[in-house]
Amino acid sequence: MKAILLGDAMIPGEGFGKAWEKHLSKYGSDVIVGNWESDWGQLQYRRLEVEKRGPEIETVDETILKEGKDADALMGLFVPVSSKVMDAMPNLRIVGVSRAGLENVNVEEATKRGILVFNVKGRNAHAVSDFAVGMMLAAARNIAKAHYAIQNGEWRKTFVNSNCIPEMHDKTIGLVGFGYIGKLVAKKLSGFDVNIVVYDPYTSDEVIEAAGAKKVELDELMSTSDFVSIHARLTDKNKNMIGERELGLMKPTAYFINTGRAGLVDQDALANALKEQKIMGAALDVFTTEPIPADSPFLKLDNVTLTTHIAGTTTEALTNSPYLLMADVAKFLNGEQADFIVNKEVLENEDFKAWLAKVRG
Template sequence: MIPGKGFGEAWKKIMGEYGDDVLVGDWEADWEKLQYRRLEVEKRGPEIEVVPDQIIESGKDAEILAGLFVPVSSKVLEAMPKLKVVGVSRAGLENVNVTEATKRGVLVFNVQGRNAHAVSDFAVGMMLAECRNIARAHYAIKNGTWRKTFSNSATVPELTGRNVGIIGFGYIGRLVAQKLSGFNMNRLVFDPYASEEDVKEAGCTKVDLETLLKESDFITLHARLTEANKNMIGEKEIALMKETAYIVNTGRAGLVDQVALAAALKANKISGAALDVFTTEPIPEDSEFLKLDNVTLTTHIAGTTADALGNSPSLLLEDISKLLKDNKPRFIVNPEVLENEEFKKWLEEVRA
């Protein structure tokens, strides 16, 4: 999704003063294989993958490793004994064994918010596409039908004055709230890590999950997937939603029980759903979602814009450069490594 040459060009532009001994490659050049492999790593972690050939052949002297989806497992760290910095140009850390990196004194960077505008734009678009039947009408016309009747025809809503429940109030959730303010929506927030003051400052109302589910006309998910919140929206939670409500997931498929959601849509217990993420991608041919007329499906493209992808290697290397220049980096994941004696010695030598 970001060819290796993108990182090479960003290095030359931003980090060239630290040398041009840079090896550039692609973890997986086949697009279809990339989609499968990266999803498996996101679900099961980096340890399922073998060490890339380039790292086996040339990684023993490398001090910095930068990429997008490349799995940084304990095996990779073992093959790169001089490694001091790992950077991934994405917010997710599913492809990095951060615990092992920390033990070995390797500082980890990610890039938070690189696709936040892309995803937040898309989430708003998915709300409109699903509740206003935009994709279904387009499909009908392309297939020779002038369709005017849909499963929600009696209750097609406008956004103005409706309640939207935002689950997860990080950068993306906040941008969604900001953008929906233009529709004059009442914005409810569930996020145990966000303070009531911060939520209120953004013009939103902090509520518990049950209140959000009961009162929202639209629910949009922007939380990180953890073991604690896996399937946080299941049969019991969906049963609390209004029959006229819609759920939008551009975050992680694992936040929602897929079987329970499909069953609820089939029984018209909620009006509709819009999904950009799935537990298996591409979506299986026998998926229940493919049989439903009240769901909008897209191919995990919410965060994929030229701006978001193209800029992210530079954002990553600019932040690493701040560390090396003794400025204040924004995206350090495991700051305790800064106190590691061997790391401190290496950093002093680089800064000298």
């Protein structure tokens, strides 16, 4: 196999190269290592645009144009894998991204062409679930606001929610989405003695109940929860699933937490709900434009806690993910059960089967 490994400012190509050497070197030593985007600021802008508009908006990386004609595999983190990339890599058979999101991969086109796609589900699940719980506490207990006040010479004791600052005990937490992250949030909150309700049409009642939670419809979750926390993956079907009507169902004492995707929420509706104090507060780590624009209405509100899209950014989540990806690809090539295959229908593709037989020897 020949492989192209393109990291970026978040996980440099060197990390992917070391992971290949550890797990996949027996399948090929012709490995091209580089970086798709090495500038941190540009990476944040470009990856967000790809997440909003898809990989086809990007041009083909120079390394791919130069080295891709005879390469079998392409792996990275945010590198866009578009139909144009596939055109430049006619022998491509495996694509791997060391993240749960697939916004930077044209999976439909890959499937048509007999290209097997891998992602890494749950790579930052502990990181994001930790952060989500922290955001609940920060929003309700004014932790960030008090810190900011002290740094600016103010010993602040009163806040928007001063008349009803809650304890977590016996509160109802609504989780929208119950994948790897949602399940961990539920587990980590269990020590607070809370009631957990879940909206996830793709997860069974049995799985949710086994986690000590209750499955409900979205309207019931929004109207009964003291904290609503977003953990669903963004698709064309669920874009802006939380809008003015859904936010209007929330208790005036409730908090809205989003460490998932900004596109799941109507941002204008959320800003208005906070401005008019229809809900008590919010904590947001994701925005439709990043960095957040200077004219964002959220910057003018005193009942919102804002962070810079850092929920999933821990040392472990970043450095381990290329190894998780390569290890799973190695399991597949070794004939073992792989966990992270996205488009299993490719396994029936005749061209892919012929390639796989050749690689396995």
